[in-house]
Amino acid sequence: MKALICNQPGELALIDRPDPEPAAGEVLVRIRHVGICGTDFHIFGGKHPFLEYPRVMGHELSGTVEAAPEGSDLQPGDPVYIVPYLSCGDCQACRIGLTNACRNIRVLGVHTDGGMAERISVPAQNVIPTGGIALRDAAMIEFLAIGAHGVSRGHIAAHDRVLVTGAGPIGMSAIIFAKARGAHVTVMDTREDRLAFATGGLGADASVIATSDQADALARGDGFDVVIDATGVAAPMMRGFDFLAHGARYVLLSVVRQEISFSDPEFHKREATLIASRNALPADFAEVVAQMQAGHVPTEALNTHRGPIRDGVDLFKEWSRPEAGVIKAILDV
Known part of the structure; x- marks a missing residue:
């Protein structure tokens, strides 16, 4: 063969x-x-x-x-x-x-x-x-299942305010399944073409250039109920802690070789939850198939x-x- x-x-x-x-x-x-x-x-x-x-x-x-x-x-x-x-x-x-x-x-x-x-x-x-x-x-089911698993790990529900950082394929899959649960999704990336696709093609509600003043303003604001990192880079993974609302969940779809760190006082002040998301489970694959069958992908x-x-x-x-x-x-x- x-x-x-x-x-x-x-x-x-x-x-x-x-x-x-x-x-x-x-x-x-x-x-x-x-x-x-x-x-x-x-x-x-x-x-x-x-x-x-x-x-x-x-x-x-x-x-x-x-x-x-x-x-x-x-x-x-x-x-x-x-x-x-x-x-x-x-x-x-x-x-x-x-x-x-x-x-x-x-x-x-x-x-x-x-x-x-x-x-x-x-x-x-x-x-x-x-x-x-x-x-x-x-x-394409497998890569979509990774995003579906991250959304499940974050217990995303209708009306949650979700920030997805990183608009590559894995971040896009997270957008799809967060929207399927009725969340309000903002996507952040450095590439304008990826952001345009996320809003125009995937239904993300808002987009932000990661290096913009708007991103800095979001970090000073009330934050998001769930942040999902799909950047695959340590620096933006660490910056993601700045976007957490009080009581928020932070899901790391990314994995990097370096150590990452965060401000413990800020993390405790917000009583946030840090969640790892690895690969996917059978239920996530089934969710992808169901959403495909429904025409939502x-x-x-x-x-x-x-x-x-x-x-x-x-x-x-x-x-x-x-x-x-x-x-x-x-x-x-």
Whole structure:
């Protein structure tokens, strides 16, 4: 089969490799579409801290079943998406249902080879029917589920005043699901094009340039009921504490290698809550599918770039350029 492999930072190659042999309890999936994530660009750029090369990337995956184990409800030809978090099922986190935070988690395309290939074999519990969602759209379910999980972690409700900092794909997913709950959403970023898309395409109620006087004024105001950080940068993560209202929740979708700090007196004065949000749970994936089925996710607008995997070497280099204006790129396999 064909696979797109990252041999080392900046070096991709389309190679032939043997088809995978499903182990007991695994489903063989013919990959049809692969969403490209910021994680993939970090791997390509040599910026991922927990990765060994060479690596077949790809964790935003949809396809069709080729073979399923005996007793499975899945049948050959079934359209499916893949939950890329391979949890152990035995650790303390798994025992309490936090499979997204498994102590021994392996993420497809990061800790083990992923789905930028014609076929992949994964445990049956990680292969989910699409529920009628088009396969190309189903390749976006995983990144949307991360935003849905952050919104759930923040217990966002109707009429909450929400600030989303960072208008990349993950921040956009948080906007979509905060709006689905009836929240009033303000989005903050340094890029005017991303802010325009967030308000015009995703329904955000207001936008703010992060470096503007308006942003400074918001920091001096009453604050927001919920702040969601999706910047992926330490400095704005720390600045986010300034936007918290009294009694607010601060959800960190971002994760960075550096330490972050905040003013303890200000944090205590506001009796705020700091919340980590990691990956997503089955309920978040189901929420994404439900919102897609209801027509509340603008999939055509989100999928700005697409192309065949045979051109993946050149496409990946082009899409990794900020000037390319990628929101979500998808490889067709």
